[in-house]
Amino acid sequence: MVTDNLAVLFVASEADGLIKSGGLADVARALPESLKQLGQDVRLCIPAYSRIEGVHEAPVVLDTELTFWPHTQYRVRQLALGEVCVYAIECERYFDRPEMYAEHNQAYMDNGERFAFFSAACLDMLPKLNFKPQIIHSNDWHTGLVPYLLRQRYRDNSFFHRIRSVLSVHNAVFKGVFSYDELRCIPEFHTKHVPEAAVSASHITMLKAGVMTADKIVAVSPTYAQELKTELGSHGMGREFQQRSGDLVGILNGCDYQTWNPATDTLIPANYTQELDSLLGGKQACKAALQQRLGLPEVSNAMYGMVCRLTHQKGIQYLLPILAQFLEHNVQMVVVGTGEIGMATKLKALAEQFPDKLRFIEAYDNELAHWVEAGSDFFLMPSEFEPCGLNQIYSMAYGTLPIVRSVGGLKDTVIDYGQNAPEATGFAFYDPSPEQLLITMLSSLLLFEQQPEKINQLRQRAMQQDFCWSSAAKHYLELYRSAIEKETIYR
Numbered sequence: 001m002v003t004d005n006l007a008v009l010f011v012a013s014e015a016d017g018l019i020k021s022g023g024l025a026d027v028a029r030a031l032p033e034s035l036k037q038l039g040q041d042v043r044l045c046i047p048a049y050s051r052i053e054g055v056h057e058a059p060v061v062l063d064t065e066l067t068f069w070p071h072t073q074y075r076v077r078q079l080a081l082g083e084v085c086v087y088a089i090e091c092e093r094y095f096d097r098p099e100m101y102a103e104h105n106q107a108y109m110d111n112g113e114r115f116a117f118f119s120a121a122c123l124d125m126l127p128k129l130n131f132k133p134q135i136i137h138s139n140d141w142h143t144g145l146v147p148y149l150l151r152q153r154y155r156d157n158s159f160f161h162r163i164r165s166v167l168s169v170h171n172a173v174f175k176g177v178f179s180y181d182e183l184r185c186i187p188e189f190h191t192k193h194v195p196e197a198a199v200s201a202s203h204i205t206m207l208k209a210g211v212m213t214a215d216k217i218v219a220v221s222p223t224y225a226q227e228l229k230t231e232l233g234s235h236g237m238g239r240e241f242q243q244r245s246g247d248l249v250g251i252l253n254g255c256d257y258q259t260w261n262p263a264t265d266t267l268i269p270a271n272y273t274q275e276l277d278s279l280l281g282g283k284q285a286c287k288a289a290l291q292q293r294l295g296l297p298e299v300s301n302a303m304y305g306m307v308c309r310l311t312h313q314k315g316i317q318y319l320l321p322i323l324a325q326f327l328e329h330n331v332q333m334v335v336v337g338t339g340e341i342g343m344a345t346k347l348k349a350l351a352e353q354f355p356d357k358l359r360f361i362e363a364y365d366n367e368l369a370h371w372v373e374a375g376s377d378f379f380l381m382p383s384e385f386e387p388c389g390l391n392q393i394y395s396m397a398y399g400t401l402p403i404v405r406s407v408g409g410l411k412d413t414v415i416d417y418g419q420n421a422p423e424a425t426g427f428a429f430y431d432p433s434p435e436q437l438l439i440t441m442l443s444s445l446l447l448f449e450q451q452p453e454k455i456n457q458l459r460q461r462a463m464q465q466d467f468c469w470s471s472a473a474k475h476y477l478e479l480y481r482s483a484i485e486k487e488t489i490y491r
């Protein structure tokens, strides 16, 4: 029977407010919070990385060992993230490290074992804590073994019998590929024959294990749900996603408008609303402050911002070949981010070549990200692929027009001026090429220089868009209910 209020365990490898490396952390914080506001009993489970402030001082609610071999000892500490109860799984040998996943761009050698243990412990702790959720919601490869173990290990266990699993796919390029030998800590893998997870005779992927065994699968945008069913869009797992297409849905992530609201943002130099005078005055003040901070001349030229990891996913390879040509125009640009060394080197060289026009800040800087969103006229996201993307949504909230490649969540959120001027909220292109990006950037510049009143209309329309979490959370609730009502295909 489906009751009105659900009990949900949300399992993730990171959560904003405790520890964060990317967009997954934003979702792991905001979605449980929104579900909680809708009256659900949602609890979050993450590893107790020693970098989480105060984690080792939090109360211990369970001190135990895995019931199954290899009987690893662990503790569960209880923290809170807003209203949400957080279970942090503490095991020094796995999580007492300077970083979450990698040091100096080198992934920890035992990441397979670390997250296999974490996935096993998330389930092991439940009867011991006497918490019986109806749904366990795992995220990406790190917790891909949760649905698998629920199905295999706990198949005949009455405590787990009615629990259903949901897996969210935030980025299928990361699959968690490990050899059976690296996963000795999962006895189910000792046979070295696990077809639902295998990618070769010797290796499995944790993402595949999750996709093949979860009761429901969520892609973080509707377009990404479609893309995942292709080999290209899923980075080689098209067949698996096609096989599960009856249980695959796309739900667009929400935006945390408490943090990203130009009217109340305490990090930016001036606050503003979508009312025209406020918008124009506020953006001008934010732009001037940004120029000063970056040491760029205070001119009224169009300012292009970009904040991202320097990787192929983000489309830096389309920007680099045309950047010098674009910078010949009366524009300014700021790029903030860290990542691939080759890309950083090229950006540095270009910044030296155009000292009055381009700044490259090689850093991960949350405050500067807010300044760039507020002080830019346009925000670049020419991603090769983008499961959802959040910065384009933040940009729109700040009246900063996104220039995006029309893929994944970018396609679902930004309406292109070229295709649909009356409803446009930004600029989009499709062909993955530097030329198409250049053409799109130039058309945005043309509009900026020749029809500023149009730009202001677009800005106001962008600011009126509402991608709130509460509506995303309602979709998740429906999905949870359909998972509960569904007779699981596996038992």
Ligand code: GLC
Residues within 6 Å of the ligand: 022, 023, 024, 027, 170, 171, 220, 253, 386, 387, 388, 389, 390, 409
């Ligand atoms: C990943 C994806 C990004 C998405 C985020 C949250 O970081 O690359 O597109 O917005 O997860 O789901």
